[in-house]
Structures are given as C-alpha cells and as structure tokens.
Amino acid sequence: MFVVSAEEMRRVDLHTIQTIGIPALVLMENAGRAVAEEGMELFDGRRGVLAVLAGKGNNGGDGLVAARHLIEAGYDVKIIYAEAPESFRGEAAIQRDIASRLGIPYEVYDSSVIDWRGYSGIMDALLGTGSRGAPREAYAALIGQANLSGLPILSVDLPSGLDADTGQVFDSCIRATRTVALAFTKRGLEQYPGAELAGEVKVRYIGIPQKAAVEAGIRTFRIEEPLLSRQLRLEDYRLRWADSHKGTYGHVLVAAGSRSMSGAGLLSAKAALRGGSGLVTWVLPDRLAEPMFGQVPEAMLAGLADEQRGDWSAVRADDLVQLAVGKDALLFGPGIGRWAQDTAFLRTLWEGTDCPLVLDADALNMLAVAEDAAAWPRRGAPVVLTPHPGEMARLTGSTVSAVQRDRIETARRYAARTGVTLVLKGARTVIADPDGNVYINPTGNAGMATGGAGDVLAGIIASLLAQGWHGPEAAALGTYLHGSAGDRAAASRELPASLTAGDIIDHL
Numbered sequence: 001m002f003v004v005s006a007e008e009m010r011r012v013d014l015h016t017i018q019t020i021g022i023p024a025l026v027l028m029e030n031a032g033r034a035v036a037e038e039g040m041e042l043f044d045g046r047r048g049v050l051a052v053l054a055g056k057g058n059n060g061g062d063g064l065v066a067a068r069h070l071i072e073a074g075y076d077v078k079i080i081y082a083e084a085p086e087s088f089r090g091e092a093a094i095q096r097d098i099a100s101r102l103g104i105p106y107e108v109y110d111s112s113v114i115d116w117r118g119y120s121g122i123m124d125a126l127l128g129t130g131s132r133g134a135p136r137e138a139y140a141a142l143i144g145q146a147n148l149s150g151l152p153i154l155s156v157d158l159p160s161g162l163d164a165d166t167g168q169v170f171d172s173c174i175r176a177t178r179t180v181a182l183a184f185t186k187r188g189l190e191q192y193p194g195a196e197l198a199g200e201v202k203v204r205y206i207g208i209p210q211k212a213a214v215e216a217g218i219r220t221f222r223i224e225e226p227l228l229s230r231q232l233r234l235e236d237y238r239l240r241w242a243d244s245h246k247g248t249y250g251h252v253l254v255a256a257g258s259r260s261m262s263g264a265g266l267l268s269a270k271a272a273l274r275g276g277s278g279l280v281t282w283v284l285p286d287r288l289a290e291p292m293f294g295q296v297p298e299a300m301l302a303g304l305a306d307e308q309r310g311d312w313s314a315v316r317a318d319d320l321v322q323l324a325v326g327k328d329a330l331l332f333g334p335g336i337g338r339w340a341q342d343t344a345f346l347r348t349l350w351e352g353t354d355c356p357l358v359l360d361a362d363a364l365n366m367l368a369v370a371e372d373a374a375a376w377p378r379r380g381a382p383v384v385l386t387p388h389p390g391e392m393a394r395l396t397g398s399t400v401s402a403v404q405r406d407r408i409e410t411a412r413r414y415a416a417r418t419g420v421t422l423v424l425k426g427a428r429t430v431i432a433d434p435d436g437n438v439y440i441n442p443t444g445n446a447g448m449a450t451g452g453a454g455d456v457l458a459g460i461i462a463s464l465l466a467q468g469w470h471g472p473e474a475a476a477l478g479t480y481l482h483g484s485a486g487d488r489a490a491a492s493r494e495l496p497a498s499l500t501a502g503d504i505i506d507h508l
C-alpha cells in the first residue's frame with residue numbers, strides 16, 4: 001500500500017485532475033461521501049449535534065460535503081468555520097455555497113469557549129495536506145477546544161496539527177478517535193507520534209487510480225500481505241518443497257555473544273533456525289563455545305582460537321572469514337562487545353566474505369567509528385544493517401531526536417548513499433533499500449521493547465538471506481514476521497509487558 005508525503009499527494013492529485021481528467025469536484029464529492037460513511041459508523045447511535053470544524057482549504061471542503069451527506073442520513077450537523085467563509089476559494093467555496101443554499105446551520109468561530117453540551121461528536125476538517133507549519137489562530141484554539149471536549153473526533157485525511165510528512169506534531173494537534181485517510185495513507189499517519197494521535201486509520205478510495213501513484217513515482221510502502229506477495233514477490237515465502245533437504249534452505253553463520261552477553265548469540269541462533277534456515281552454525285571464541293555446548297541442540301557450535309581468553313579481541317578475523325566460506329549468510333554483532341582494533345576486524349569480514357552480511361548492535365558501533373567506511377568497497381552480496389535510533393544517530397553522526405524527527409527520509413538517504421539495506425528499528429520500523437524504496441512495518445507492539453528482541457530480528461533476517469531472499473525482501477519480510485510473532489506472543493500473555501524475546505521465537 002502506498003504511503004505518500006504532502007508533496008507527493010499534490011502530484012498525484014494534479015496528475016489525476018489534469019492528465020487523467022477526473023474533475024476535482026468529483027474527487028471532493030467522493031472524499032466527503034467516504035468521510036460521511038466513516039462518521040455514520042463512528043457516531044452511530046449518538047444523540048446530539050455533530051460539529052463539523054471546517055478550514056478554508058480543500059480539507060474543509062471535504063468536511064462540508066460530509067456534512068451534507070450526514071444530514072441526508074438523518075444527523076443533526078452544525079458547521080463551525082475556522083475563519084470567515086467569504087475568504088474560501090475554489091472547490092471549498094463551491095461547497096460553502098451549497099451548504100448555505102441548503103440552509104445547513106453554521107457559525108464562524110470567534111475564539112470564545114465552546115459549550116460542547118448538546119454535541120455528540122466532532123469532525124475535524126480544519127487542515128489537511130496543504131497545511132504549513134504550526135496551526136495559526138483561530139485553528140489552534142479550535143483544536144485545543146476540540147481536544148478538551150471529550151467527544152469522539154473523526155479527522156479528515158489527517159489530524160489537524162500533524163506534520164503529514166514526518167508524524168511530528170505541533171503544539172496544537174487534534175487527538176483523533178479515527179482518521180479517514182483519503183486515497184492513500186500519509187507518512188505522518190504511519191510514524192509516531194502521529195500514528196497515535198490519528199487513532200484508528202481508515203484508508204478510503206476516492207476515485208484516484210493506483211496508476212496515478214505509480215506515475216507520480218511513489219516509493220514508500222506500508223508492508224501488508226498483498227505487498228509481500230505481489231510487489232516483493234514473496235508468494236512462496238516459507239514454503240517447503242517436498243523434494244528438498246536441509247541444504248536447500250541455506251546455512252547461516254551467527255557470530256554473536258560474549259562472556260557477559262551469551263544470550264544474544266543464543267537468541268540469534270535460535271531465531272535463525274525458526275526463520276527457516278536448514279543449518280545454523282553459532283560461532284564463539286573457543287573458551288566461550290564450550291559452556292554453550294548443547295544449549296541450542298539444533299545448531300552447530302564452532303569455536304575460534306582465542307588464546308584461551310574467552311574474548312573476541314583474541315580472535316583472528318581471518319579465522320572467521322575462513323569459517324564463512326560456503327555459508328549463505330553471516331550475522332555479526334549481537335552481544336559481541338567492543339575491543340581495540342574491532343573496526344579493522346569488521347573491515348576484514350566486510351571485504352573477505354562473499355555471502356550476505358547482517359550487521360547489528362556492536363557491529364554497527366564499529367562501523368560508526370570507522371572513519372574510512374565510505375571508502376570501503378561496495379560488497380557484491382547484500383548488506384543489511386539493523387540499527388535502533390541510538391545506533392542510527394551514531395552511524396549518521398547526528399542525534400536520536402534528529403533521527404526520529406524524520407525516520408523515513410533518514411533511512412532512505414543512508415541506504416541510497418551507502419548501498420546497504422537499512423532497518424531503522426522502533427515502533428513502525430522503517431526499511432530502506434539502496435534503490436530509494438522504503439517499507440514501513442505495521443506489525444509489533446510495545447511489549448517487544450525488551451532485551452534480546454533485536455537479536456531475534458537479526459537472526460530472522462540472516463535466515464531469510466541464507467534462504468535466498470535479496471536484502472530488501474529479507475529485511476521487510478523478516479521485520480514483518482518478527483512483529484507478527486510478537487503480536488501473537490503478546491496476545492497469548494495476560495500482559496504484553498511480560499513478553500520476552502524468547503516468546504517471540506516461540507511464536508515464529
């Protein structure tokens with residue numbers, strides 16, 4: 001499913017109206033009709049007047065159309081104009097005149113305190129994708145009043161006061177019960193905090209053809225089953241062929257864990273197995289490998305010479321490169337720690353191995369401090385990086401808040417510049433590929449904010465790479481499966497807070 005920015009939506013609108021020739025008023029009629037239907041569902045059975053808060057742009061125009069259809073369906077409606085209706089232009093002015101000829105009750109907001117008694121619900125048609133910056137008065141005051149009313153709020157296209165492109169909110173922002181996204185969902189509805197303020201998001205068709213989005217070059221998508229099967233061509237993901245053996249499904253080498261964080265390796269190795277790989281080898285410094293004997297009976301265990309120190313710093317990178325020969329994917333990083341010269345170790349793996357590579361956790365911090373990383377040769381096999389916002393900030397030499405302010409573009413720019421597939425973790429994980437495509441993952445829950453969940457994700461992605469998926473497909477599908485397993489795990493427990501990383505593996 002397409003996810004658009006405000007500017008992209010304008011391009012799609014323009015293409016639909018000017019090139020395809022569907023009149024703007026037809027789109028507005030369809031939009032208002034769809035909003036009214038959502039309103040009938042949301043406000044069903046509530047007695048009282050529906051307040052339609054109307055701004056002066058096309059978002060307000062949609063609200064005025066919806067007001068008309070709600071009245072036909074038997075609802076009492078009152079329009080509250082955010083500013084003098086005489087200032088409306090274009091389609092919104094046409095709707096204003098229709099509302100006026102129909103005698104729909106209205107008032108122009110005068111900045112006073114609204115007495116919400118007698119009202120049953122609010123439609124927020126103040127600002128949409130044409131909004132710029134923080135809501136001005138009287139919009140800001142109306143937003144504040146609506147939020148204080150305690151009434152259910154239906155937002156048209158976007159909660160007014162939300163940045164359509166990033167999901168960041170201005171000081172005044174509608175807290176909606178439901179948002180009807182017109183034609184396509186918007187980036188701001190798919191990233192936090194916008195995703196929370198939007199309430200339940202319903203995407204409604206208003207007559208804009210999918211073709212218009214394709215032609216406008218939309219490259220951001222929400223991951224859903226149809227996308228997984230059609231666009232990412234994963235019809236047969238996790239399929240097993242009757243005439244197959246364990247070698248058919250790839251061999252993952254998991255280099256993860258250290259003395260104080262052996263669990264990270266354990267979780268990654270188990271997740272790689274559950275991800276469907278036929279074979280998994282878990283490698284540790286010799287002295288650490290021995291106590292792990294039998295911990296994951298399905299995986300093979302390998303030890304690398306470590307001068308009996310039980311420490312990655314004593315391991316030769318070339319030995320790991322040798323072990324990776326013939327493997328179908330290498331996961332490096334979870335719980336591995338940091339040591340002197342570790343960046344050189346990472347570079348040896350980067351250049352010396354020819355299988356797909358997943359870098360997570362400490363490996364990302366090694367990469368972040370590698371001053372010459374930009375000059376490292378592009379690998380022939382895919383690289384997938386799985387940073388959380390803190391690791392991403394280190395990779396980009398910026399701050400967590402700067403990363404979070406626009407996760408989609410931060411991820412897209414990094415992947416395009418470096419040629420890797422980037423998985424920017426956090427609620428609504430963003431996956432960016434080197435070609436400029438971005439996939440947003442809707443699965444998962446707050447219970448997954450628990451130690452080891454990232455190790456599990458890295459293991460799943462490595463597993464899918466070993467089974468032959470390309471970088472972006474493995475990352476998108478892996479993230480989706482990880483989140484769905486987390487959702488099933490949360491549903492099986494009384495409290496999502498009690499979720500552990502091991503539960504995610506059990507539900508894969």
Ligand SMILES: NC(=O)C1=CN([C@@H]2O[C@H](COP(=O)(O)OP(=O)(O)OC[C@H]3O[C@@H](n4cnc5c(N)ncnc54)[C@H](O)[C@@H]3O)[C@@H](O)[C@H]2O)[C@@H](O)CC1
Binds near residue numbers: 024028058139156
């Ligand atoms: N073009 C079309 O035919 C379609 C438009 N649609 C609707 O149109 C909306 C976009 O319409 P517009 O581009 O007219 O823009 P909006 O209706 O989002 O708002 C723009 C208006 O608000 C004012 N404004 C901008 N920033 C403001 C701020 N910070 N505080 C207060 N006022 C501000 C501007 O002067 C402008 O008049 C979409 O969100 C959607 O609801 C949909 O009906 C789909 C079809």
Ligand SMILES: [K+]
Binds near residue numbers: 059125127156157158
């Ligand atoms: K709105």
